[in-house]
Amino acid sequence: xxxxxxxxxxxxxxxxxxxxxxxxxxxxxxxxxxxxxxxxxxxxxxxxxxxxxxxxxxxxxxxxxxxxxxxxxxxxxxxxxxxxxxxxxxxxxxxxxxxxxxxxxxxxxxxxxxxxxxxxxxxxxxxxxxxxxxxxxxxxxxxxxxxxxxxxxxxxxxxxxxxxxxxxxxxxxxxxxxxxxxxxxxxxxxxxxxxxxxxxxxxxxxxxxxxxxxxxxxxxxxxxxxxxxxxxxxxxxxxxxxxxxxxxxxxxxxxxxxxxxxxxxxxxxxxxxxxxxxxxxxxxxxxxxxxxx
Amino acid sequence: xxxxxxxxxxxxxxxxxxxxxxxxxxxxxxxxxxxxxxxxxxxxxxxxxxxxxxxxxxxxxxxxxxxxxxxxxxxxxxxxxxxxxxxxxxxxxxxxxxxxxxxxxxxxxxxxxxxxxxxxxxxxxxxxxxxxxxxxxxxxxxxxxxxxxxxxxxxxxxxxxxxxxxxxxxxxxxxxxxxxxxxxxxxxxxxxxxxxxxxxxxxxxxxxxxxxxxxxxxxxxxxxxxxxxxxxxxxxxxxxxxxxxxxxxxxxxxxxxxxxxxxxxxxxxxxxxxxxxxxxxxxxxxxxxxxxx
Numbered sequence: 001x002x003x004x005x006x007x008x009x010x011x012x013x014x015x016x017x018x019x020x021x022x023x024x025x026x027x028x029x030x031x032x033x034x035x036x037x038x039x040x041x042x043x044x045x046x047x048x049x050x051x052x053x054x055x056x057x058x059x060x061x062x063x064x065x066x067x068x069x070x071x072x073x074x075x076x077x078x079x080x081x082x083x084x085x086x087x088x089x090x091x092x093x094x095x096x097x098x099x100x101x102x103x104x105x106x107x108x109x110x111x112x113x114x115x116x117x118x119x120x121x122x123x124x125x126x127x128x129x130x131x132x133x134x135x136x137x138x139x140x141x142x143x144x145x146x147x148x149x150x151x152x153x154x155x156x157x158x159x160x161x162x163x164x165x166x167x168x169x170x171x172x173x174x175x176x177x178x179x180x181x182x183x184x185x186x187x188x189x190x191x192x193x194x195x196x197x198x199x200x201x202x203x204x205x206x207x208x209x210x211x212x213x214x215x216x217x218x219x220x221x222x223x224x225x226x227x228x229x230x231x232x233x234x235x236x237x238x239x240x241x242x243x244x245x246x247x248x249x250x251x252x253x254x255x256x257x258x259x260x261x262x263x264x265x266x267x268x269x270x271x272x273x274x275x276x277x278x279x280x281x282x283x284x285x286x287x288x289x290x291x292x293x
Numbered sequence: 294x295x296x297x298x299x300x301x302x303x304x305x306x307x308x309x310x311x312x313x314x315x316x317x318x319x320x321x322x323x324x325x326x327x328x329x330x331x332x333x334x335x336x337x338x339x340x341x342x343x344x345x346x347x348x349x350x351x352x353x354x355x356x357x358x359x360x361x362x363x364x365x366x367x368x369x370x371x372x373x374x375x376x377x378x379x380x381x382x383x384x385x386x387x388x389x390x391x392x393x394x395x396x397x398x399x400x401x402x403x404x405x406x407x408x409x410x411x412x413x414x415x416x417x418x419x420x421x422x423x424x425x426x427x428x429x430x431x432x433x434x435x436x437x438x439x440x441x442x443x444x445x446x447x448x449x450x451x452x453x454x455x456x457x458x459x460x461x462x463x464x465x466x467x468x469x470x471x472x473x474x475x476x477x478x479x480x481x482x483x484x485x486x487x488x489x490x491x492x493x494x495x496x497x498x499x500x501x502x503x504x505x506x507x508x509x510x511x512x513x514x515x516x517x518x519x520x521x522x523x524x525x526x527x528x529x530x531x532x533x534x535x536x537x538x539x540x541x542x543x544x545x546x547x548x549x550x551x552x553x554x555x556x557x558x559x560x561x562x563x564x565x566x567x568x569x570x571x572x573x574x575x576x577x578x579x580x581x582x583x584x585x586x
Binding site (some may be wrong): 129157174180188 | 426
């Protein structure tokens with residue numbers, strides 16, 4: 001069994017990005033600039049945004065954090081987005097989810113200029129990803145593809161089972177895994193809450209991508225020997241063993257599944273660091289105008 | 294075994310559309326207007342375009358056919374598209390594919406204003422379909438969903454196997470079948486040329502959507518008893534039995550597969566008529582500004 005060290009890969013990629021940014025600056029080019037909007041004081045969101053700002057520093061990017069109280073109106077938030085759309089210094093920006101219930105996340109996502117949509121949530125980036133055109137690929141799926149690539153994991157003709165059909169992970173990663181590409185070219189099955197014979201299906205999988213958000217859901221009896229396991233779950237489970245009082249827990253029963261696998265991502269330190277790293281990659285691409293002119 | 298009569302359903306839907314259009318006209322509303330661009334003299338394309346123009350008549354739509362010789366330049370074609378984008382009388386339009394090799398189909402598709410993209414090929418309509426937002430859904434997948442709906446075929450929790458991963462059928466129909474909706478909520482597997490154990494997978498399928506374009510590819514030994522078979526194939530196979538000298542042939546070995554099925558679409562007369570009918574439906578939606586304002 002080989003552990004897929006997402007943290008090490010992410011650090012490596014951030015160094016590569018930093019080197020490229022240094023070169024860009026040396027040649028008088030523009031420093032890539034990521035802006036992050038955060039609404040309210042959700043603990044998870046605060047942590048994620050802090051990590052993103054820190055990653056920007058590591059990459060040599062400029063970053064701007066815009067914080068609003070949770071009573072901001074949808075209209076006011078859309079006005080902020082408009083300003084970022086029009087700000088020529090901002091190459092890319094994201095709105096940290098989730099948002100308070102009185103604000104439509106979908107409206108917010110669609111309000112972001114797709115040229116600056118480094119989270120890859122805008123329909124046009126989703127569509128281009130599906131068609132196989134250059135696009136800002138949603139960060140978590142992009143991170144998963146990068147891990148498969150850097151660990152040189154064979155995907156062509158393999159049976160990849162995705163558990164979960166969310167718009168930000170399950171659907172786009174399924175879409176990427178079926179493309180004519182490496183990584184890709186896999187036979188892809190998407191399972192979800194309505195799937196009746198899940199175990200029967202996961203037992204056929206060469207690659208399982210678990211993205212349903214249910215701690216330790218995937219157990220050893222559901223996995224065939226030698227499978228590749230990608231764990232996207234990051235549920236905060238209360239814990240007396242940590243200072244914060246909780247522990248990030250994946251969708252995979254790691255302890256019992258790991259011995260059966262050829263490759264497996266841990267939680268934390270697997271897909272998580274790659275997500276932030278993909279956001280950095282997208283910001284670099286936005287700064288270079290590499291996807292859209 | 295029940296035959297899914299796509300022609301009868303399509304006739305029914307066209308009557309429903311015609312009734313609605315008559316009502317719109319009676320109330321002084323605008324007659325929906327579809328424009329079709331055709332380049333060159335490909336026999337298949339000529340037939341399809343003629344069918345589309347005829348369907349417009351049946352629905353009470355206005356239609357415009359714009360024909361160009363195959364030596365039209367990409368720039369000239371894009372200019373024509375721009376004119377249709379800007380023409381307030383044209384509610385929707387399509388460019389009949391395939392195009393001559395010197396013209397980029399993708400560039401043409403992206404040049405079409407997505408508000409008028411009644412073929413549903415523009416990335417924004419593809420993305421919105423995937424996310425589950427209102428969109429012009431690609432005509433063939435939309436037609437398949439309509440057949441499943443009108444025949445009241447259970448899809449929730451069923452295992453749907455899609456053979457083929459094209460941008461216009463395989464991928465979008467997979468996307469629709471996995472949505473939280475009826476029809477939908479299926480466990481979906483997408484197979485393609487790189488799939489190694491296809492028969493093993495199709496034998497598990499409750500629903501098979503064959504969209505690879507290989508005549509009589511799906512044989513009886515690949516299908517389990519009681520399966521629902523949707524045949525998207527329409528390959529022109531030379532024939533001495535028809536006046537035209539060819540015969541439209543599906544991807545399914547109908548004669549031997551049909552006896553095993555619960556439902557099956559014939560070729561011709563199954564998915565084909567529904568595709569044109571979905572285009573009419575999209576044109577009506579465009580005319581009513583029901584998807585986009």
